[in-house]
Amino acid sequence: MTKVLFVVSECAPLIKTGGLADVAGALPLALAAYGDEVRVLLPGYRAVMEKLGKTKVLQTYKDLFGGSAKLRSCTVAGLDLLVIDAPHLYDRDGGIYSDVAGEDWDDNPERFAALSYVAAIIADKGAGTWTPDIVHGHDWQAGLTPEYLQAAGVDVPFVFTVHNIAFHGNTSADRIAALKLDTARFNAEHFEFWGQVSALKAALMGADKITTVSRTYAEELLTPEFGIGMDGVLRHRKSDLSGIVNGIDEAIWNPATDPNIKPYKTAAGKAANKKALQKTFGLGTSNGPLCVLVSRLTEQKGLDLLLEALPELLKQGGQLALLGSGDPRLEVALLEVAAGQENVSVKIGYDEALSHQMMAGGDVILVPSRFEPCGLTQLYGLRYGTLPLVALTGGLADTVINASPAALARGVATGLQFFPVTSQALANAFARLGGLYKQPEVWKSMQRNAMAQPVGWETSAAEYHAIYASLI
Ligand SMILES: Nc1ncnc2c1ncn2[C@@H]1O[C@H](COP(=O)(O)OP(=O)(O)O[C@H]2O[C@H](CO)[C@@H](O)[C@H](O)[C@H]2O)[C@@H](O)[C@H]1O
Numbered sequence: 001m002t003k004v005l006f007v008v009s010e011c012a013p014l015i016k017t018g019g020l021a022d023v024a025g026a027l028p029l030a031l032a033a034y035g036d037e038v039r040v041l042l043p044g045y046r047a048v049m050e051k052l053g054k055t056k057v058l059q060t061y062k063d064l065f066g067g068s069a070k071l072r073s074c075t076v077a078g079l080d081l082l083v084i085d086a087p088h089l090y091d092r093d094g095g096i097y098s099d100v101a102g103e104d105w106d107d108n109p110e111r112f113a114a115l116s117y118v119a120a121i122i123a124d125k126g127a128g129t130w131t132p133d134i135v136h137g138h139d140w141q142a143g144l145t146p147e148y149l150q151a152a153g154v155d156v157p158f159v160f161t162v163h164n165i166a167f168h169g170n171t172s173a174d175r176i177a178a179l180k181l182d183t184a185r186f187n188a189e190h191f192e193f194w195g196q197v198s199a200l201k202a203a204l205m206g207a208d209k210i211t212t213v214s215r216t217y218a219e220e221l222l223t224p225e226f227g228i229g230m231d232g233v234l235r236h237r238k239s240d241l242s243g244i245v246n247g248i249d250e251a252i253w254n255p256a257t258d259p260n261i262k263p264y265k266t267a268a269g270k271a272a273n274k275k276a277l278q279k280t281f282g283l284g285t286s287n288g289p290l291c292v293l294v295s296r297l298t299e300q301k302g303l304d305l306l307l308e309a310l311p312e313l314l315k316q317g318g319q320l321a322l323l324g325s326g327d328p329r330l331e332v333a334l335l336e337v338a339a340g341q342e343n344v345s346v347k348i349g350y351d352e353a354l355s356h357q358m359m360a361g362g363d364v365i366l367v368p369s370r371f372e373p374c375g376l377t378q379l380y381g382l383r384y385g386t387l388p389l390v391a392l393t394g395g396l397a398d399t400v401i402n403a404s405p406a407a408l409a410r411g412v413a414t415g416l417q418f419f420p421v422t423s424q425a426l427a428n429a430f431a432r433l434g435g436l437y438k439q440p441e442v443w444k445s446m447q448r449n450a451m452a453q454p455v456g457w458e459t460s461a462a463e464y465h466a467i468y469a470s471l472i
Pocket residue numbers: 017018019020022023163164213246294295296323324325349350351352355372373374375376377395
C-alpha cells in the first residue's frame with residue numbers, strides 16, 4: 001500500500017472550475033482499488049469550508065504567508081481531505097483564482113505557494129499519524145512543492161501531472177523572499193523562467209516523474225506549438241514524461257442511474273431526454289442532430305471555429321445547445337448568434353445538473369478545441385451514447401474512433417474527428433455528420449460502440465499505481 005499526498009487547487013465535489021477537479025475527486029477512489037491510500041491537500045476556500053462538517057485540527061501554523069492557519073482533516077464523499085484553513089488567503093468573495101471582476105487575485109503566488117509549502121511540511125512531519133510515501137502535485141498551483149521539499153531536506157518522491165500547460169504560475173523575481181524560495185536556486189536548473197519565478201518550471205525540473213493526461217498530448221507537449229514555452233524543459237525531461245489518459249467517475253456519469261435525467265440503459269432512451277432538453281433550451285424540433293457543448297469559454301476551446309462553421313451545421317438541419325462561461329467577449333459573441341438563429345441556444349453560466357441533461361439529450365457532443373490535454377466531456381458523451389465530434393488533438397485523438405470509411409466498414413466508429421483544427425475542416429465534419437445522421441442503422445451502431453467503450457479509471461489508475469511503485 002502506497003500512501004500518496006495529492007496537492008491540488010480544486011477537487012470535486014467540493015470545489016470545481018474545470019476538469020482538474022473531476023480528476024482530483026475521482027482518481028483517489030480508483031487508486032484505492034489498487035491498495036493506494038490517497039489524501040487530498042486542498043486550500044480551504046470559503047465554499048470548501050462550508051461543506052466540511054466536523055473536522056480535526058492536525059497542525060497549526062503561526063505565520064503561513066501572512067497569517068495564522070490550521071490544517072484540518074475530514075472525510076467528504078469518500079475522500080480523505082487535508083484542508084488548509086487560512087482565512088487571510090482563502091476566505092473571500094469571488095472565484096478561487098480571481099476576484100468578482102474576473103481579475104486574478106494579486107496574491108495568487110502566495111496563496112498557492114502556501115499549498116505547496118504545507119505539502120512539504122506534511123511530507124516532512126506527517127499529518128497526525130499519516131506520512132506520505134509519495135507527493136503528487138497537479139498543475140502550477142502545486143508547482144513549488146519540490147522547492148520546499150528540497151529546502152526542508154525531505155527526500156519523498158514527487159510526481160507532477162500537467163493538466164494544462166497554458167498556466168505557468170509566473171511571478172516577478174522580487175517576490176522570491178516573500179515566497180520563501182532560495183535565491184541561490186533562481187536559475188534555469190530550478191525555478192527561473194525568462195527572468196521570472198515560475199511555479200510550473202519548478203515542478204517540471206523538480207519532479208521525479210512527470211505525467212500528463214493523454215499519450216498524444218505527452219508527445220505534443222514536446223513541440224513548440226503545444227509546449228507553450230515549456231517544450232524545451234519537457235524535452236530535457238522526456239525520459240521521465242508519460243501520458244496517462246483520464247477516466248471519468250462512472251458512478252456520477254451513469255445514464256442508467258443519473259438522478260438529473262430520465263435514466264436509460266440503451267440509446268433508445270435518449271429520445272425523451274432530447275425532447276426535454278429542447279424544451280429547456282427553447283429549441284423546436286428539427287430533422288438534424290442536436291449538438292451540445294459544455295465548456296469553459298476560452299481561446300483553447302475553439303468556440304470561434306465553431307461560430308465560423310455553424311452555417312454548415314444549420315444547413316444540415318442541426319441544432320446547437322451550448323452551456324459555458326468565461327471570456328466575456330466570447331459570451332457576447334455566442335449570445336448574439338443565438339439571438340439571431342432559432343436553432344441555436346446558449347446559456348451562460350455554470351450548471352452541473354444541466355450538463356448531465358445535455359449529455360443525455362444531445363445527439364452529438366462537440367469539442368472543437370485547439371489543444372486538449374485529455375478532455376472529459378467527450379468521455380461523458382461516449383458513456384451517454386452522445387457521439388463526440390472532436391478536433392484531432394491531444395486526448396481527443398486518443399479517445400474517439402473517427403467514422404472513417406475503414407472504421408465504419410469494421411463497425412468500430414464512435415464519433416467524428418476533424419483535422420486540421422480549422423473552421424473549414426469543422427464545417428466539412430458537420431457535412432459528414434449530416435450524412436451519418438440520415439443513416440439510422442449506422443448511427444445506432446455507433447451509439448452502441450460508444451456506450452460500450454471503457455471510459456472508467458481502472459486502466460489509468462493502474463498506470464499511476466505503477467509509477468508510484470517504481471519510485472519507492
Ligand atoms: N458551464 C459549465 N457548467 C457545468 N459544467 C461545466 C461547465 N464548463 C465546464 N464544465 C465541466 O468542467 C469539466 C471540464 O473538463 P475538461 O477536461 O473538458 O476541460 P478543462 O479544460 O477544464 O480541464 C483541463 O484538465 C482536464 C483534467 O485533466 C483535462 O481533461 C483537460 O483536457 C484540460 O484542459 C467537465 O466536467 C465539464 O462538464
